[in-house]
Amino acid sequence: xxxxxxxxxxxxxxxxxxxxxxxxxxxxxxxxxPQLIFSSIQSSDSGEYxxxxxxxxxxxxxxxxxxxxxxxxxxxxxxPSGQIVxxxxxxxxxxxxxxxxxxxxxxxxxxTLLHGPEGTYQFSSIRSEDSGTYYxxxxxxxxxINSEPLLLLxxxxxPSAEIVxxxxxxxxxxxxxxxxxxxxxxxxxxxxxxxxxxxxxxxxxxxxHSGKYYCEAQNTRGRHNTTLYLxxxxxxxxxxxxxxxTVFLWIRSALGLSSLIQLVPTCFS
Numbered sequence: 001x002x003x004x005x006x007x008x009x010x011x012x013x014x015x016x017x018x019x020x021x022x023x024x025x026x027x028x029x030x031x032x033x034p035q036l037i038f039s040s041i042q043s044s045d046s047g048e049y050x051x052x053x054x055x056x057x058x059x060x061x062x063x064x065x066x067x068x069x070x071x072x073x074x075x076x077x078x079x080p081s082g083q084i085v086x087x088x089x090x091x092x093x094x095x096x097x098x099x100x101x102x103x104x105x106x107x108x109x110x111x112t113l114l115h116g117p118e119g120t121y122q123f124s125s126i127r128s129e130d131s132g133t134y135y136x137x138x139x140x141x142x143x144x145i146n147s148e149p150l151l152l153l154x155x156x157x158x159p160s161a162e163i164v165x166x167x168x169x170x171x172x173x174x175x176x177x178x179x180x181x182x183x184x185x186x187x188x189x190x191x192x193x194x195x196x197x198x199x200x201x202x203x204x205x206x207x208x209h210s211g212k213y214y215c216e217a218q219n220t221r222g223r224h225n226t227t228l229y230l231x232x233x234x235x236x237x238x239x240x241x242x243x244x245x246t247v248f249l250w251i252r253s254a255l256g257l258s259s260l261i262q263l264v265p266t267c268f269s
Contacts, residue, residue: 001142002043002071008036010051010062018053025049025064043069043099072143073098078136078150084226090126094119094136094147102138109133126152131175151175151217151224163205163232171200171228173215181217188212205232 010020011034022031025048030036038045048064076096084090094104096119106113106121109132114121119138123130133149152175163169173183185195188211194200202209210232216225 001041002069003040006038006041006067008049008051008065010034010036010053012053012060014053014055014057016055016057018055021052021054023050023052041067041069043071043074043097045069046099068099070099070142072140073102073138073145076136076138076145076147078134078147080150080152084126084152086127086228087125090123092121092134092136092150094121094138096138096145098138098140098142100140102140105137105139107135107137128174133175149221151181151219151222152226163230165206165232167205169202169205169209169230169232171202171213171215171230173198173200173217173226175217179219179221181219184216184218186214186216188214207232 008022010022012018012020020032020034021029022033022036023029027047030049036049036051046067046069048066050064051062053060053062073096076094078092078094081089081091081093092106094106096102096104101117102119103115103117104119105115113134119136121134121136131152133151135147135149137144137146139145171185173185175181183196183198184193185200187194194213200213200215210230213228213230214225215228216223218224
């Protein structure tokens with residue numbers, strides 16, 4: 001077990017007396033003494049060892065001795081599979097360094113979600129109600145350790161239907177952070193923040209407002225951000241056709257024309 005002492009002894013029946021050398025597999029020599037002493041063995045000492053015995057009449061090599069140092073989880077971290085966008089799949093991965101391999105328990109706040117040898121927790125389609133603080137516990141028979149909490153955010157856009165040029169849009173960022181988080185909105189490739197607070201309003205929306213927006217939440221325990229893609233469309237082509245048809249009928253009525261007048265637009269936006 002990690003931290004304990006261990007002594008390996010090399011001996012042989014030789015005359016004259018042999019000289020001994022200790023090696024770690026794929027490493028250079030470690031010692032030229034009959035004993036190889038570990039006063040406080042560490043995980044990095046795991047591996048295969050062997051010794052050689054040599055005198056003027058020859059040299060022989062021992063079999064390999066395997067040392068597997070047992071230890072509890074040394075570190076544990078949680079990371080999402082990528083950018084967190086509502087409606088898309090997300091996988092949280094918990095990883096740790098432990099021997100034997102650790103089991104993992106997933107928590108949201110203080111609620112147990114999942115326990116087992118697999119260090120992943122999956123959302124098939126992440127939703128606003130999934131926002132909150134998640135962490136995992138890594139444990140084996142030699143110890144346990146909790147990860148730092150990971151704050152998952154939820155972002156939404158209103159209206160949720162097609163966004164038409166000239167309309168107003170509200171972006172909302174929310175979380176169950178404790179302590180409460182402070183929110184900042186950014187747009188991709190722009191250094192200055194667009195807004196602060198959970199709600200970001202865009203009035204009279206234009207095509208140049210389209211792009212990727214980030215909401216960053218921060219409290220005393222850390223920070224996290226998530227992404228929303230906003231697409232601002234122009235007036236739909238069907239609306240333009242109706243408008244042109246109305247103008248055509250008004251012109252025909254106003255001029256009292258009996259012949260057919262056609263208005264043919266050269267392009268649609």
